[in-house]
Amino acid sequence: MSNVFIAFQNNEEARPLVEAIMTDNPAAVVVHSPGLVKIDAPNRLQILRATIEAQTGRPYDLQQLHLSLVTISGHVDEDEEQFSLSWKH
16 A cells, blocks of 8 residues: 655645545544645545535635645546545556
């Protein structure tokens, strides 16, 4: 099993993303560094638009996450409802 990860700038825009990711991915681990928040997950990590909207209380376009995105590791699959990272074997 391999880990995937996503890292965001540590700013106000990323905070609800991190909370939503942790809600949807209980096995994920958050690592805070100065200016950066990295989230590691075993095999797969999923970000759901609906969960972010529940966190923020407003509509959310998943393309907005790219504004705070620093780096990722894994195969990307995305549409209007979800953004996921995984390793396909």
